[in-house]
Amino acid sequence: MPVFSFLNPAFLSALPVAAIPVIIHLLSRRRLPEVRFPTTQFLRDLEPREIRRLRLREILLLILRTLALLLIVLALARPSITPRNAVTHAAAAVAILLDDSESMGALDEEARTRIEAAKERALAIIEAARTGDDLFLATTTRPDAPGSGFTNDRVRSKRAIEQIEATALPARLEEAIDAVVRALQRSRLTARELYVITDLQRSNFTPEARRALAAAAAGGTRVYLVPLVSTRVANHALVDLSPELRPGPEGRGLELRARLANFADAPSDRVAIRVRRGDALVGGGDVNLRAGEVRWVAMPLESRAMADSASASIALLVEADADALPADDRWYAVLGASRRIRVLRVAEARDGVRPPRFASLALDPSGDGSSGFVVEEGTPASLLSLSPARADVVLLEDVASISGDAEARLRAFVRDGGGLVVALGPHADPTYYSARLFPGVVDLALEGPVESGAGASFELKSRMPSHAAMEGFAVGVGSPLTQSRLTGLIRGRALSVHAEVVVQTTGGLPVLVTAPGVSVFLSSLSDDWGELPYSGAFVPLVRGLVGHATRAGKAGARADSRVGAPPAARLAAAPTSAVLVRGPGGYASQASVGTEGAGFRAVADAVALVPGFYEFHSGGRTIANAAVNVDPIESDLALVSPDSLRAGTVATGAAGARAAGAGATGTAMTTLSSATALDVHLRDTRRGRELWLSFLVAAAVVLAGELMLGSARVLKP
C-alpha cells in the first residue's frame, strides 16, 4: 500500500488556520446590525426560495475557503506519497554507467560539454542515494578501469565523478554494460538499478550493445536511460590522411591529401583546412562539403617549408575549423619521406606487337617520375625477380595468366606489403584469375566477358565515392565517372564484404573491386573495349587504382595509430637498446620490437589515450615518430532513438524472461530525458512522490471556484 507522509510535519501545527473562515463567519453573523423597515413582507416572501439558496452558497463558500486554507497548510507541510512500485525503503545496488567517449566532449550552444551535463546527472543520482545503497560507477571507454567498484561512500563516489572528463576514446558500450551487469550481480542487494548516462550516439549503440542492454533489463535490473541530447548536432571531421606526400599538379610542389567528412544534414561551406609543421603554417585550403559527404581533398604545401621532404619523416598537424566536436578537427600525421611510387607494369606482347602504354602514360606522362610515379615495363617473366626493393606496386594489365612460380612470387610480394593492381581485358583468362590468383588475395569470382553489343556501352557509376581509389574524382554515390564508351568487361561477383565494389555499371556489374592492397579493374585499361583511355577520367582512375594498392592497408601497416591502441612505428634498423615511448599528457611506455617485412616495427606496451605525436627513443636518440589520432567512429553525432532502444528492450526482455523460466521477470527500460525528469524520478523513488504542488494546484482550483461563486453573487442582480 502507498505510504502517505509529511516531510515538514511542523507546518501541520498551522492547521487551525483553516478554521479562520468559520470563525469570521460566526463573528459576522453575531454582529449583524438591525434595520427598522416599514414592512418585511417583500423580504419575507423572498426568504424561502432565495435565502435558502443563498445560505447554501454561503455554506459552500465557507467550505471552499476552509478547504483552500487546509490545502495550503498541507502543501507547506510537503505531503509525500510513496508509490507502490518504488524502492523507497529498500536499499538498492545502483550502477551508473557514464559515457565518457570522445563525443561527450561535443559543445552545446553555450560552449558546455556534454560530459559536464552527464556529471551533473550522475551527481544527482549519487546525491539521492539512500543509506545502505551500493553505488557502482563505470565509464563506457574503460569499463574495467581501476577504481570502479561498489561503495557506500557518497563522497568518494562524488569525487570519482568529478574527476571524469571526456576522453578521446570511442565508447565500448557493450563491454561496459556487461561489466556493470556483472558488478550488479555481485551485490548482495536484490534491487538493482542501472543508469546509463549517454549522448545516445548511434555508433555506440551497436546491435551487441543493444542486446546487452536488453539482457540487463530482462535480468530484473531496472534500466534507466538518461540521454543528454535530443537532436543530431552537425559536425565535420578529418577522418584520414594519405600517408605520403604527393607531387603537386604537373609535378610542381607537394600536396597532402586528407579525407574529410561532413556528418550533418546540411552542407558545410568553406571549411578552412590548415597544415602546420611545428609552429609554421605550411599549407591548407578551403573545402565545401555537401550534407553527409565524405571525400578526399588535396592541399598544396609550401615547397620551401617542405624542402627536406625527400629525406626525413615529416610530422604534420592538419587542422579544420573547430565545430561542435573539436577533437576530430585535428589530425596528426607522420609522413614518410616523399618518394616516387614504383610501378612494375606487366603486360604481354601479342603477335610481336607491344601492348599500348595508356596506363603507363597515365601514371608517368613525362617519363621522368615527376608525377610521383615511376613505371617499369615488364612481362610476366619479370615477376620471377619481383621484390619490394624493386617495386611498390605490380600492375597486371590484360595478362592471360602467369606461371606458378611467378604467382608464388607475386603472392609473397603482396604478403610483404606490396600492392597489386589487376586490370583485366579481352585476353585475361577469367578462370585462371578466379580459381588461382584471386583466392587469398581478393574475394572475387569471375565468370566471363560481357559485351554491351553494337552501338551500346556500359555506364560507369560511382558506388563508394569516398573510397581511396576514387581520390581523383569529385563524385557522389551513383554519379557517372565518364561519358566515354565502355563496351566490354569481365562479369565478376564479390564473394565477401572484404571485396568492396567501388565502381559498377548501371546494371550492377562490378567494374572496380578493391581489397586491402589490391585493386581489380574488370575491364580494359587499353582501347580494346571502348574509349576509356581517351577520357578525362582515365588518369585519375589509373592513379586511384595504384594509389589504393600502394596504401596497402594491411593490419599494422598504417602510418598512424588510433587512441585506445598502443602507438607503433616502423623502424628502418634494429634498435641498439630498449625502446622507450614518450607522448603527450605525460605518456611514457616501454616498446617491444618485432620484424615487419624488410624492416622492424616497434609497438608500445601501453595504449595511447591522447591524440598527438609519440616519440620512440632508443640509445638516447629519437629513432621514430608515430602519430595517434582519434577514432572517426565518434565523429558522427547522429542519435539513436530511445524508443527504439526501449522497444528492443521490451521485446528482448520478454523473450529473455521466457527463456529464463518461471520467476524471471523482465522490466522495461525507462527514459529520463531531462534533468527535471531525472530529479522527479529520483525524488519519487527515493523520498516518495511529493504532492505539495498538487495540493497548491488544488488550493488554486478551490480558490478559483470560490471566486466564481462569489462573483456570481455580485453579478446576478
Next chain:
Amino acid sequence: MAMNESRPRLLDPHFVSKIAKLDLTARLVVEGFLTGLHRSPYHGFSVEFAEHRQYMPGDPLRHLDWKVLGKSDRKYIKQYEEETNLRASILVDTSASMGYGSHSISKLDYARQLAAALSYLMLRQHDAVGMFAFAAGRAEQIPPRSTMGHLRPLLLLLERLTPGGGTDFTASLHTLAERMTRRGLVVILSDLLDEPERIAQAIHHFRHHKHEVLVFHLLDPQEVSFEFSREAVYVDLETGERVTTRPQELRSDYRRRVGEWKDKLRQSCIEKRAEYVPLTTDQPYDRALLEYLSKRARLL
C-alpha cells in the same frame, strides 16, 4: 428671477422640513407653487355672481351693490351661487410604518407637509377641508369647513400627529366612508401597506358614496430601491417581525416585487376610478398639488 429660483426650494421637502411652523410652510409651498403656474387657478372659482334681488331689511349691508345704488338709487343685493363648491377630506395615515424615513424626513413628515399645503390651497379656493388622521385603534377627525380660519385647527392636528401602531387600513377607511355621507373629494395620504384587494374594496366604498378619491401613495426611496449594502436584520415597524437577509442578493427580486405591488395598486385604483399618485419622499410637492388641481378641474 428671484421668484423662479425660490419656487423649487419652497417645493423641496428637504427645505420645507426645516421650517418649523406648519402654517408658514403650507403658505410658502402653495404660494411658491402658484407663482410658478402661468394661469391663476382662482379665476371663475367659488365666487361666481348669480343674480340681483331687491334689498330686504335685515340683509347684510356688505352684500349691497353700491354701484347700482349710486347709478339708479335703487337697493339691490348681489346674490352668489354658492360660497363653496368642493368638499374635501384629507385622510392621513399615521401608522408606525409612516414614521420611516431613510433621509431627513419621514413619510409622515412628508404627508404632514403635503396635507398642510393641500389644506391651504383648498381654503384659498374656498373649498371646504376636513382632516382625518387614522391608525390602528385611534382616529382624529376635523370636519370640513371652508373658512381660512379653519386652517389653524387643521394644522394643529397635523402637528400633533405621531406615528404609531399598526394600520388596519381598510377597516379605518370603511369607517370613514360610513361617516362621510356628503359627496366630496377624498384625498388619501398613506403608504398603503395592506393587501391591494382590500384597499380596492375600501376605495369602492367611497366611490359607492359618490366620493372622488385621490390616493397619494407615499413611499420612502429606500422602500422602492432597497439600496442597503450589507447583511442585516430587518425589523418590521408595525409587526416587529425580524428577517435576516443580504440586500445585494435580493435587491433585484425585491424591486420587482415592489414594482408588481405598485402596479397592482394602480390597477385597482383605475378599476375603481380613483386617481393613484405614487410619490417618494424626495419628490417635490408640486406634483401632488398639480394632481389635486387637475382632479378638481375635472370635478367642477
